[in-house]
Amino acid sequence: MTSDVWLPVPAAEIQGLPEGFTYRFWDGGQDFPADPADCAFYVVPYMKGTEIAVRPLAAMTSVRAVQTLSAGIDHVEPGLGDLPAGVQLCNARGVHEASTAELTLALVLASLRGIPGFVHGQDKEEWRAGFYPALADKSVLIVGYGSIGAAIEDRLTPFECARVARVARSARTTERGPVHPLADLPGLLPSADVVILSTPLTEATQGLVNAGFLSRMKDGALLVNVSRGPVVDTKALLAELESGRLRAALDVTDPEPLPAGHPLWHAPGLLISPHVGGSTSAFMPRAKRLMASQLTRLAAGEPLHNIVLTTS
Numbered sequence: 001m002t003s004d005v006w007l008p009v010p011a012a013e014i015q016g017l018p019e020g021f022t023y024r025f026w027d028g029g030q031d032f033p034a035d036p037a038d039c040a041f042y043v044v045p046y047m048k049g050t051e052i053a054v055r056p057l058a059a060m061t062s063v064r065a066v067q068t069l070s071a072g073i074d075h076v077e078p079g080l081g082d083l084p085a086g087v088q089l090c091n092a093r094g095v096h097e098a099s100t101a102e103l104t105l106a107l108v109l110a111s112l113r114g115i116p117g118f119v120h121g122q123d124k125e126e127w128r129a130g131f132y133p134a135l136a137d138k139s140v141l142i143v144g145y146g147s148i149g150a151a152i153e154d155r156l157t158p159f160e161c162a163r164v165a166r167v168a169r170s171a172r173t174t175e176r177g178p179v180h181p182l183a184d185l186p187g188l189l190p191s192a193d194v195v196i197l198s199t200p201l202t203e204a205t206q207g208l209v210n211a212g213f214l215s216r217m218k219d220g221a222l223l224v225n226v227s228r229g230p231v232v233d234t235k236a237l238l239a240e241l242e243s244g245r246l247r248a249a250l251d252v253t254d255p256e257p258l259p260a261g262h263p264l265w266h267a268p269g270l271l272i273s274p275h276v277g278g279s280t281s282a283f284m285p286r287a288k289r290l291m292a293s294q295l296t297r298l299a300a301g302e303p304l305h306n307i308v309l310t311t312s
Helices: 052-056 075-084 099-113 115-123 147-159 181-193 211-216 236-241 283-297
Strands: 004-007 022-025 038-041 066-067 087-088 139-143 163-168 172-174 177-181 192-195 223-224 246-252 270-272 307-310
Touching: 004 075, 038 283, 052 163, 066 283, 099 115, 099 147, 099 192, 099 223, 099 270, 139 147, 139 181, 139 246, 147 163, 177 181, 181 211, 211 236, 236 246
Parallel strands: 004 022, 004 038, 038 066, 066 087, 139 163, 139 192, 163 177, 192 223, 223 246, 246 270
Antiparallel strands: 087 307, 172 177
């Protein structure tokens, strides 16, 4: 049985790795660290894109598990058909919740309280006093109520929101209240002051935020996307921003990275961050703990955590 493990972090930098494996460091470089056919456990390089993520998959004929360091798996899905049956794909649940939820609140508060305008005012030595919207008393809708969506609500709680509504793929009940299915979105959008997208990119969510979705949002509402760029129809969003009816804050865009000259850069009422929801000092300690935990479970013959699917 093969025992090679490919890690995007040198094994010496990860505490708690079990013995019995041969650890290979590969963070997306041109040359593979060893024969991919000998890899039993592959940790996908973080934020290196689909081309790098899937490049070794076709040759990984003995791999038993593929572990992403992202909450989403869309960047590895194109290569899953090259894998043998029975390979478990695991995501990074537990790694990005704190960082992404922090950025979400930062984008919401910055957008509502006019922080981008203050920064521009400081550059021009202008005192831009006035009244600005508060998060307090606002109705918030979270679209994509998984672990990240729940972490966002954790951080919304002290801000005295009037209401937090939750939407996920299917209905369920949580300690905080009901989670609505996607089918309920049309009825929930008109009452939301802030709509937060934290959903994975799937066939059901690609283009979810289209012209119809946006038209149901109330005048002056704020759209915040910390999920994936293609969840939002860029052309439809631009039309709403340019009309001044809606505002938005985007950590992800379509296309991405956003090229110079793209109209999103200068769209009114838009705040852009460069896909840094998970890229903080909180990422690496949690990623290392996840890798060590998963490999300890693999070595002990125990079920892995965070299994999203098994290839067939």
